[in-house]
Amino acid sequence: MSAARYRVIQISARDGAFVRELPVTGIVYAETLNGDGSASVGIPLTCPEADPESLIPGISGLIIERNGVPAWGGIVWTMAADLAAGTLTLNAAGFHSYYKGRVLHDGYTRRGDQTALIKDWINACNADNGVGTDVSALANTGRERFRTWTQFELKNVAEAIQELAEDDGGFNFRYVPYTGGGFHGHRLVMSPRGGAVIPSALVHGTNCDVTQVSYDSASMATRAYAVGADNGNGTKLVGITDNLDLATRMATKHVVASFSDVKHTETLLNKSAAIISAGREPVAIPALTLYPNVFDPTTFIPGDSGPVQVDCGYVALLDDFVITERRTSVDANGTEITTLALANKELFTSAD
Structure with missing residues (x-):
């Protein structure tokens, strides 16, 4: 297999518009399961492309192409100039990082398919000066969930998606970059836990x-407690799940996790079941x-x-x-x- 050809493209994070190709001194990029992922790209400090008028943290995005195919995309959040070495390092995170800065400021209450909830949240962000995340590839999973937050809780959208993915019966998600007609977009895709089979052992x-x-x-548990919101009378909602099989081999061990914005026992039971599932061994x-x-x-x-x-x-x-x-x-x-x-x-x- 011949060496791969890499190219780094600067885009507008807000609308995916092409800005320019960047000359690079080195690339490191990572994709993380149900997380932001990251990239670090070095460019010469004095090259014309290192333009402080257009290359700006929080506004600029990056697309990393491998052999002409987008392999990674995200937003530049920080930069570091090394005057001694003559390099400018662009530090970016994947598009999920954008949703850490978006909240459900109008509140939210709905029972629906996992996918329907995510589409609600992403579409609300897209409609309010967002980054245009494409959710058209999301199909219903057949698993209903209930979520409710008041407008005063300002629920973080990235956190809401990750918590939904981590429920018992959850899913994997990732943001896939694509290119077409000078536009560089990204779409959110979901897949079952366990995913596809890798190319080779x-x-x-x-x-x-x-x-x-x-x-x-550390995560092993014979009993898991998922502690939710305060009922207003000094008590809190709790979801409890046991692993009786593990208790025959291991001394009793409890794991307690707090979900202070969860107000529904069904959701807490999903949380405690997920903790038990992850703590079997x-x-x-x-x-x-x-x-x-x-x-x-x-x-x-x-x-x-x-x-x-x-x-x-x-x-x-x-x-x-x-x-x-x-x-x-x-x-x-x-x-x-x-x-x-x-x-x-x-x-x-x-x-x-």
Whole structure:
């Protein structure tokens, strides 16, 4: 496989309009499961494209193309000029980061399909000077949820989407950049937990190097409490879910999570069930580096899953794992290095 060709395009974050192609000294970009993702792009400090009149944090966006296809898109939020090195570093986050700065200022109350709720929130932002996130690809999941917030709570839209995704019976989501007719847009897509199957089994020493595996029991629970809003009389709503099977092997262990804006017991039961589902066993977290020029790294999508094989002393893995982050770095010579972070697939299954 020949070296990939990269191009970085500056756009208007507000409407996706093309501004210019940027000369780059290095690129690092990452896509994170149900999160913002990030990118860091270096350009020469004194190049004509480093224009303070048009390249502006919060206003400028970036599209990173790999072999002519958009691989990452987002908004530049911070910049750092290194006068000694002669570089300007653009630090961006994916489009989900924009919704951390949008709130449901009119309040919201509805029971509906997961997708219907998300469309309501995104469309309300789009209609009020938003970034034009396309939600036309979202299809109903068949899972109804109830959400209610008053106008005084100013519920954060990014948080609302993430909390919906993390419910028992939740989903994966990502923002996919696309290009057409000089316009650079992005669409929100959803997929079931566990995602699609990755292109190939990842075998340590054959097509990747598993550099580290960590194990963590912090999320394990025999009982989970999801604590909600105050009832106004000194009590709070609580959703409780038990794992009786785990209690036969492990001493009682409670996990308590607070959801102070949740006012519906059904929602809290979904939350506690999701905590129990994620806490069935210790989390194994492998980190690995793909061998160069073996795979197209963009085919490894956070949320997708597949087998990882390692046989090295204590580390004996022959299980399915879910990709939680893909990070790719590209130097000035075009050398491409991709690392993956993963977690047990069982953490992403639910009882819903």
